[in-house]
Amino acid sequence: MSIKIFLTPFRSHWWQDSIFTASLLIAGFLHLIVLTLQFAEPTATDTSTKDIAVSIRPAEKEVKNADFLAQENQQGAGTFREAHRISSDMPAAMEDLSAGEQQLKSLEQMQQQRELSFEEKVLMTTLSWKKEAEQNNRKKAMEQLNSQFQAKAAMVASIEAQYLKRQQNFSRTQKVKTLDGIQAKKDVSAAYMDKFREKVEFYGNRYYPEQAKQMRLSGEVRLMVILNANGGIRAIRLIDSSGHAILDEAAKASVRKAAPYGAFDSKMKDISELRIIRTWRFDPAEAEIEVN
Numbered sequence: 001m002s003i004k005i006f007l008t009p010f011r012s013h014w015w016q017d018s019i020f021t022a023s024l025l026i027a028g029f030l031h032l033i034v035l036t037l038q039f040a041e042p043t044a045t046d047t048s049t050k051d052i053a054v055s056i057r058p059a060e061k062e063v064k065n066a067d068f069l070a071q072e073n074q075q076g077a078g079t080f081r082e083a084h085r086i087s088s089d090m091p092a093a094m095e096d097l098s099a100g101e102q103q104l105k106s107l108e109q110m111q112q113q114r115e116l117s118f119e120e121k122v123l124m125t126t127l128s129w130k131k132e133a134e135q136n137n138r139k140k141a142m143e144q145l146n147s148q149f150q151a152k153a154a155m156v157a158s159i160e161a162q163y164l165k166r167q168q169n170f171s172r173t174q175k176v177k178t179l180d181g182i183q184a185k186k187d188v189s190a191a192y193m194d195k196f197r198e199k200v201e202f203y204g205n206r207y208y209p210e211q212a213k214q215m216r217l218s219g220e221v222r223l224m225v226i227l228n229a230n231g232g233i234r235a236i237r238l239i240d241s242s243g244h245a246i247l248d249e250a251a252k253a254s255v256r257k258a259a260p261y262g263a264f265d266s267k268m269k270d271i272s273e274l275r276i277i278r279t280w281r282f283d284p285a286e287a288e289i290e291v292n
Contacts, residue, residue, distance in 0.1 A: 177268075178275040188267040189274065196225075196261050196276060197291045204254030204280070204289035209246055216284040217244050221251040225276045231261035239277065251280035254289060 179187055187193070219242030226234040236252050264271055281290045 175270050176273040176275065177271045178277065180277040189264075189271070192261075192265060192268060192274075193276065196258075197278070199258040199261065200254050200278075200280075200291050201289055203257040204250070204291075205287075207250075207253065207257060208287050208289065209250045212244070212246050212250065212282065213284065213287050215246075217242075217247055218282055218284045219244055219247050220282070221248050221280040223251055223255065223278065223280065225255050225278070227261060227274045227276065229272055230263050231259070233259050234273070242282070247280075247282050250282070251289070254280070 177189070179189060179193065220240070221238070221242045222240035224235075224237040224239055226237075228234055233255065236255055238248060238252075241248050242251075264274070268274070279292050281292065282288075283290070
């Protein structure tokens with residue numbers, strides 16, 4: 001087998017070769033066409049890939065962190081205030097509720113108000129009953145007190161009636177005589193009354209109170225002296241005061257010191273008790289007691 005080698009004549013410059021120059025121009029033109037088509041419109045493969053990337057992109061994380069990336073991610077678009085308003089913990093507004101839920105909530109509120117009103121009525125009724133019961137108890141207590149008071153008043157009246165009756169019976173069996181200064185002058189007991197007065201004045205002047213002398217107290221004391229048939233003192237009662245306790249006590253003391261006054265005389269045999277009403281006058285100038 002023989003190999004033949006054809007040698008072309010040697011040329012000094014490549015651009016002088018017409019074949020090489022034509023091939024180089026054709027290759028450049030083809031590359032230009034390919035590059036123009038590549039950047040002019042995307043291929044079908046690239047478009048499907050981008051669609052898939054958009055559809056599977058996680059939206060929740062990007063929306064939560066979209067405060068400063070709103071222009072890059074359309075799902076997080078909006079102002080900073082709107083983002084915070086959406087992500088806040090405030091409860092949903094009434095407009096977000098359905099009509100059925102709103103009606104149910106209104107019915108529940110109305111039911112609660114009715115139940116509260118019913119409880120208030122029950123409470124007011126109970127308080128009214130309690131107040132009425134207390135008033136009835138007070139009324140019964142007052143009626144019981146009035147009944148007890150009336151019973152005691154009736155008992156006291158009965159005792160007083162019995163005492164008055166006994167006193168009347170005693171007066172019938174025991175003759176009680178009461179004398180004042182005027183009656184004593186015309187009575188059968190006039191002599192006995194004179195002895196009584198003289199004796200009282202004697203002991204009263206003898207024991208005139210020193211304090212009354214120093215204070216120069218004056219006044220009149222009216223007493224009732226009750227004597228028995230033997231001339232003893234049954235009682236001394238103050239009728240009118242002088243206004244000075246010293247003089248009142250001095251008048252009583254003069255009666256006590258002068259006792260006893262002796263038995264009633266024969267003219268007074270029917271008298272069982274003698275009640276003498278006299279006036280003791282105190283004279284600070286003379287330091288004397290006068291009985292009238």
